[in-house]
Amino acid sequence: MSYNRNANYGYFRGGTEISRNRNYPLWHLEDVLLPLFEKDYTYDSLRETIRSANHIWCAYEHGKCVACALITDVGTNGGLYVMLFGVRKSAQGRGIGKQLLESIIRWSRRQGYSFLYLHTEYDNKKAIGMYERAGFQQEVFGNIFREQLPQFGSDVLSMILFLM
Numbered sequence: 001m002s003y004n005r006n007a008n009y010g011y012f013r014g015g016t017e018i019s020r021n022r023n024y025p026l027w028h029l030e031d032v033l034l035p036l037f038e039k040d041y042t043y044d045s046l047r048e049t050i051r052s053a054n055h056i057w058c059a060y061e062h063g064k065c066v067a068c069a070l071i072t073d074v075g076t077n078g079g080l081y082v083m084l085f086g087v088r089k090s091a092q093g094r095g096i097g098k099q100l101l102e103s104i105i106r107w108s109r110r111q112g113y114s115f116l117y118l119h120t121e122y123d124n125k126k127a128i129g130m131y132e133r134a135g136f137q138q139e140v141f142g143n144i145f146r147e148q149l150p151q152f153g154s155d156v157l158s159m160i161l162f163l164m
């Protein structure tokens, strides 16, 4: 099984090819994401999350999938929710996460989306650092969006990037 949702984006940068909604073999996504999120996801729940994503982004190096992001449209204000974002462990710390995130932000802005929203764990300093550098803010949004967005309780940090 593979995924191809109106593929319309892809480019090379420094040997890393970043694309959106290409014909990714399902196992490429699982191979990257399952080891990173096995604490919270089973094989089945990950598959369900992949199926529910409107926007699947991947980064490839030499034909190997090294990072993925699963994103879905949310609310009525043109928002996007990043359900999962991860870089294969062996490829971390080389700027791939940053490149993938920048591509997602650039594309989302060009498409006219109004915000990107996500949750991360409070102790995930690396992810929080990456998101903050990209312009995400912690918990500073008002009630306009809150009621339309997924809520995950008080043990996870909500972050938002306004695109307009």
Ligand SMILES: CC(C)(COP(=O)(O)OP(=O)(O)OC[C@H]1O[C@@H](n2cnc3c(N)ncnc32)[C@H](O)[C@@H]1OP(=O)(O)O)[C@@H](O)C(=O)NCCC(=O)NCCS
Binding pocket: 036, 084, 085, 086, 087, 088, 091, 092, 093, 094, 095, 096, 097, 098, 099, 118, 119, 120, 121, 124, 125, 126, 127, 128, 129, 130, 131, 133
């Ligand atoms: C978080 C994650 C996506 C980052 O990807 P990466 O490719 O390793 O990160 P990069 O090399 O692109 O670095 C991106 C930014 O992270 C931040 N960062 C990196 N290491 C950091 C650290 N130890 N402390 C704080 N910030 C750090 C920096 O802001 C860095 O940008 P800079 O190089 O301009 O300083 C990756 O580590 C990962 O997949 N982790 C497991 C899954 C996960 O936590 N996903 C996010 C949950 S929502």
